[in-house]
Amino acid sequence: MADWPTLSDIASQVQDGKVTARELVEKSLVAIEENKEFDAVISMTSERARSRADEIDVRIKNGEQVGRLAGVPFIAKDNFLTLTGKTTAASNMLKPFEAPYQATAINKLEAEGAICVAKANLDAFAHGSSTENSDFFTTKNPHDKERVPGGSSGGSAAAVALGVVPFALGTDTGGSVRLPASFTGVVGYKPSYGLVSRSGVVAMASSTDVVGPLARSVEDTALVLDIMAGRDDLDSTTFERDKEPYGKDSLDLSGKKIGVIREYFGEGLEAGVRQNIEAAIDMLNSAGAQVSEVSLPSVPLALAVYYIICPAEVSSNLARYDGQRFGYNAPDTKNLDESYELSREQGFGAEAKRRIMMGTYVLSSGYYDAYYKKAQTVRTKIRQEFDKAFEEFDFLVGPTAPMPAFKIGERSKDPLQMYLTDIMTVAANISGNPAISVPAGTSDNLPVGLQIIGNYKDDRRLLAAARAYQELAS
Amino acid sequence: MSKLTRDDVLKLARLSRLRLSDEEIEKFQTELSEILEYVQQLENVDVSGLEPTYQVTGLANVTRKDEPIDYGVTQEDLLKNAPAVENHQFKVKRVL
Numbered sequence: 001m002a003d004w005p006t007l008s009d010i011a012s013q014v015q016d017g018k019v020t021a022r023e024l025v026e027k028s029l030v031a032i033e034e035n036k037e038f039d040a041v042i043s044m045t046s047e048r049a050r051s052r053a054d055e056i057d058v059r060i061k062n063g064e065q066v067g068r069l070a071g072v073p074f075i076a077k078d079n080f081l082t083l084t085g086k087t088t089a090a091s092n093m094l095k096p097f098e099a100p101y102q103a104t105a106i107n108k109l110e111a112e113g114a115i116c117v118a119k120a121n122l123d124a125f126a127h128g129s130s131t132e133n134s135d136f137f138t139t140k141n142p143h144d145k146e147r148v149p150g151g152s153s154g155g156s157a158a159a160v161a162l163g164v165v166p167f168a169l170g171t172d173t174g175g176s177v178r179l180p181a182s183f184t185g186v187v188g189y190k191p192s193y194g195l196v197s198r199s200g201v202v203a204m205a206s207s208t209d210v211v212g213p214l215a216r217s218v219e220d221t222a223l224v225l226d227i228m229a230g231r232d233d234l235d236s237t238t239f240e241r242d243k244e245p246y247g248k249d250s251l252d253l254s255g256k257k258i259g260v261i262r263e264y265f266g267e268g269l270e271a272g273v274r275q276n277i278e279a280a281i282d283m284l285n286s287a288g289a290q291v292s293e294v295s296l297p298s299v300p301l302a303l304a305v306y307y308i309i310c311p312a313e314v315s316s317n318l319a320r321y322d323g324q325r326f327g328y329n330a331p332d333t334k335n336l337d338e339s340y341e342l343s344r345e346q347g348f349g350a351e352a353k354r355r356i357m358m359g360t361y362v363l364s365s366g367y368y369d370a371y372y373k374k375a376q377t378v379r380t381k382i383r384q385e386f387d388k389a390f391e392e393f394d395f396l397v398g399p400t401a402p403m404p405a406f407k408i409g410e411r412s413k414d415p416l417q418m419y420l421t422d423i424m425t426v427a428a429n430i431s432g433n434p435a436i437s438v439p440a441g442t443s444d445n446l447p448v449g450l451q452i453i454g455n456y457k458d459d460r461r462l463l464a465a466a467r468a469y470q471e472l473a474s
Numbered sequence: 475m476s477k478l479t480r481d482d483v484l485k486l487a488r489l490s491r492l493r494l495s496d497e498e499i500e501k502f503q504t505e506l507s508e509i510l511e512y513v514q515q516l517e518n519v520d521v522s523g524l525e526p527t528y529q530v531t532g533l534a535n536v537t538r539k540d541e542p543i544d545y546g547v548t549q550e551d552l553l554k555n556a557p558a559v560e561n562h563q564f565k566v567k568r569v570l
Contacts, residue, residue: 100551194531207529233543236536237529304513315490322491324566326555336567341493353498357486358506364489371513376526378519383527416508432530456530 004166007072007220011113014071015060021053021071021115028073028117031164038140040149040158041075041118048084049073049117056113067112068227075159075168077152078119079126079202080106080211089202090134091124093321093328093347103200104235105169105211105228112227120155120168125318126176126204127351128152129421132412135349140408142184143446147405150180150421153214157184160214167215167224173204174306175400175425177212178437182400182449185439187221187470188214190425192457193432194239196225197232205313206237208306208429218438218467222247225459244460250471251464254288256394261453262295264398264424272443277399280440280450283472284397294393296385301378302427307419308362308375309430315359318352354415379430386431390455395465399424400437400449424451434459436466440473477507 004010013019029049032041056066076082079089081099088094106116123133131139131154139154141147142161149158153170157180160168170177172190181188189212196211203209213224226246231238260281265274285291323329323343330342348356362371389396401424411417428435433456440450450469454462483503487494494502549562558565 097555100547100554101545194533233538237531237533239531239533298519301516301519304515307509308513308516323557325564329557333567336569337491338493339567340491344491345493348492350498350501353490353492353494354502354505354509356490356492357483357502358509360486360490361506361510364486370517373526374516374519374521375513376528377521377524378516379527380524381519381521383530384524415505416512419509419512 003163006217007069007166007215007223010072010166011068011070014056014113015066017060019071021056022050024071025049025053025073025115025117028165031162032118035162035164038142038145038158038162039137040120040139040155040162040164042078042088042090042121042136042155043085044118045082045084045116049115052110052115056115068223069109070113072114072167073117073165074109074114075118075120075156075165076106076116077122077156077168077170079122079171080169081200081202082106082116082119084116085119087119087202089125090122090136091347091349091352092135094202095328097326099200101200104197104232106200108228109224117165118159120153120159122155123152123351124349125202125352126152126171126173127314127355129175129179129418130412131155132408133349133351138408141405144405147407147446148183150183150405152176153188154180156214157181157186157188160184160186160216167213167220170212170214171201171204171209172212172429173209174310174429175422177214178400178425178435178449178451179421181214181437183405183447185447186214186216187218187439188212188437189221189225189463190428190435191225191229192434192459194237195241195457195459196228197235197238199232199234203317205310206317207309207313218436218463218470219247221436222463222467225463242460246460247463247467249464250468251461253284253465253468256289256465257392258284258289258291259294259389259393259396260291261299261396261398262293263297263299268402268423269399270403270443273399273401273403273448276441276443276448277450280469280473281397284469287468287472294389294396296389298378298381298385299427302382302430303419303423305375305378305382305430306422306426307358308371309379311355311359312363312372313359314355315363318348318356321347323347351415382427383431386433395462396453398451400451401425404443404446404448428453432456434462436462438466438470478503478510
């Protein structure tokens with residue numbers, strides 16, 4: 001496994017000429033090749049990575065300041081549009097797609113000197129919790145090759161866990177950054193909804209989609225977020241960020257009120273996970289935090305709410321894939337309507353079809369009020385419970401997932417079983433709150449993640465608290 | 475909650491512009507019914523006095539200056555992924 005200093009240290013070393021950006025890119029590309037058996041990556045973006053690295057090295061030779069991520073290689077989930085190679089979203093539908101423009105998040109990272117070296121595997125269109133829904137292949141968990149890395153940002157998480165890059169980008173619509181972070185033993189961050197631009201990210205469920213970083217430390221995660229955060233004219237759901245930087249310091253936990261979400265400690269929680277999370281909570285207690293139990297009675301409903309809202313938005317967002325302007329086009333069709341039907345039938349995998357159909361059902365006249373509107377109203381109830389909890393508590397904690405990484409094939413036959421994997425992550429997507437998964441020990445040698453949820457738009461304090469926990473735990 | 479019929483699934487497939495195979499129709503009939511049964515738990519939740527949440531940011535009427543912006547993307551760039559192009563336009567099959 002390749003080893004990496006902190007992102008700030010890497011950038012300083014590059015800026016000071018102790019190592020070149022080109023050397024770091026080559027190190028990453030070699031590490032990706034060496035770890036091919038884990039199938040974390042769909043494609044390498046070697047050519048552009050090398051030319052960008054050389055450009056940065058020239059600028060440094062000329063005495064220029066390159067930026068806070070000078071020469072730092074990273075991997076983007078393949079649902080981020082990049083100006084190099086293909087952007088497939090791990091789908092047959094977008095297999096040949098070459099993006100005409102680049103995601104704002106990638107542009108901001110490049111502006112600070114970071115270099116995208118590869119595109120990571122995911123569940124096709126980010127629909128899933130294991131990467132088994134990828135139309136291409138399943139990524140293997142670096143801790144046990146017979147297990148999934150979690151999803152949908154499973155390739156990004158595996159790449160960070162394998163050390164092939166020091167950080168990666170993912171997207172989190174129902175837990176897709178936090179779950180794989182938990183399963184692979186890395187840090188995964190879901191920002192407040194609206195903090196990071198989604199321009200140039202393949203849309204899934206627009207009212208909960210967020211862009212989030214994965215890295216090995218909270219400090220690195222926070223730096224990447226700090227660079228990506230802020231209003232973007234190309235995404236009108238983004239808001240102005242606070243000016244103070246993220247992740248500079250850790251928070252003094254002494255006297256901080258931390259609520260343990262009772263509903264996350266029910267029957268479905270695996271014993272090994274419970275043990276590790278309870279130990280993590282004891283650690284917070286020992287650091288002087290005031291820890292007590294809190295009940296959010298509607299939170300267990302969040303998954304049902306999600307599996308109405310998400311497919312509804314998916315059915316709308318995936319309507320654009322009609323085979324005519326970009327993406328897969330079925331051969332030998334008689335007329336336009338048949339071209340639509342066959343291009344979509346052949347280009348979409350089973351999970352995309354399932355969600356399109358489900359979404360079409362809950363949005364159809366006669367069912368709209370009973371399903372879609374009802375779900376959006378229960379969503380209000382869930383938000384109110386979070387808001388009330390944050391009147392009393394600084395942070396809420398619980399496990400990221402009820403179990404460690406499961407075996408490949410164990411849940412893929414029953415879609416509902418797969419959906420239930422997200423039971424503890426999905427509430428923060430429904431409410432918009434920021435949440436993070438931080439490594440918290442292992443159960444039978446498989447990583448467990450502690451989830452910390454912050455108040456809406458309170459990302460800076462959440463990251464500072466998570467950093468404090470990680471310092472306690474290490 | 476009654477199970478979805480074969481006709482229900484066919485109607486959804488048509489609305490979704492998906493030409494499903496017989497095998498898929500059967501599979502989705504069962505799977506979609508199971509998912510609907512799961513989300514049914516919301517039916518009895520008391521939401522009296524609550525309004526739906528369609529978005530969480532509270533932002534409204536976000537506009538920008540009414541001026542053209544050059545995104546650096548040409549018409550050619552946007553057409554390059556199309557399966558068929560003629561005279562700088564997308565070319566599609568006949569409608570009827």
